[in-house]
Amino acid sequence: MPEAALRDLSAALETAPRATVPVLPALRPVLPGGGLRPGSVVGLGGPGAASLGLALVAGVSRHGGEDGTGGxxxxxxxxxxxxxxxxxxxxxxxxxxxxxxxxxxxPDVIAALSEAVELILLRPPERPGAAAVRRLSALARKHGCALALTGPFAGDWPGTRLRLHLDDLAWEGLGTGHGRLTGRRVQVIAEGRDAPGAGRRTRLWLPAPDGTVRPDETARRPLELVSAGAPVHPRPSGVPPLVRVEEGIA
Incomplete structure (x- = not known):
């Protein structure tokens, strides 16, 4: 290939839009393509939506940018x-x-920022009007900026193709009337047109005891109750019991 053509190809690759807006590694399994679609609108809702927003901002700040070292x-x-x-x-x-x-x-603040950043986390102060939605959605698509919406009006934005929420939230560290919150285990669920079917889900520490976001790889074994030597509710094959109660054992 001639040298001039190679230079043209290199320049085209450098200016080509990023395939996805990056997220933290722990969130990649739950997102189609391993990241957010540039120019898309993402809704964050339910308990823990604030933590999801923090995690999305952290992902872009740490892994975004042209060289992947910070956006x-x-x-x-x-x-x-x-x-x-x-x-x-x-x-x-x-x-x-x-x-x-x-x-x-x-809306003017969002319009200005969309030209300069990869992600905008927005809490609309009011129900967005149709004109503002059309304008800002078009600007986000033009510049490849993802909009993440939170707050009471997040669900009122037409064209939201992906929604993220948390389920099965459990804080760790508290005892009976004492202790200190150290971390939270959650299930992250992605639903919508960009996560078709039953959606996608993954279990995470959000946050972990050290403040980071990482996969929750702790296996939760089912309880097995034993009466007269026989399980009342048989456990799945190959799964060891968490608690076994035998007759004659105090």
Whole structure:
């Protein structure tokens, strides 16, 4: 291939849009393609939505950018956004652009940020109008910026193709009336047109005791109750019992 053609191909590859907006490695199994689709709108809802937002920001901040060593994120309408918690998950606070209270100019803030960042975490202060939705969705697609929506109006944004929420949340570290919260095990569920069928799910520490996000690889073995030497509820083949109670044992 002539040298000029090689240069043209190299330039085209460098300017080609990223296949996905990156996320933390622990979240990749639950997302089609292992990341967020550039220009897409993602809804975050239910208990733990704030932690999901932190994790998405951390993923882009740590793994985004042209060279994969760090990208920029915008956080709009979230004055209580946990910068320290995001940093614990891997975010670089120096790559976060925060607009705590943009007021009724929030669509203009989103429009400006969409040209400069890979992800915008937005809590709309009101139900978005059709004109604002069309304008901002078009700008996100044009610039390849993913919009992650949270808050009471997140579900009112037409064209949301992916929704993330948590289920089976369990904090660790508390005893009977004492202790300290050290980490939370959750199941992350992805649903919508970008996760067809029954959706996708994975179990994570969000956060782990050290503040990071990582897979929950702890096997939860089922309880087995034994009466007169015979299981009341047989366990699946090959799974050891968690608790066994035998006659004659105190």
């Amino acid at each position: 920029w994120c915008g956080v709009v309408g979230l004055p209580d956004f946990g910068v320290a918690a995001a940093a614990g998950m891997g975010a670089d606070p120096g790559r976060l652009l925060l607009a705590d209270d943009p007021g009724d100019r929030w």
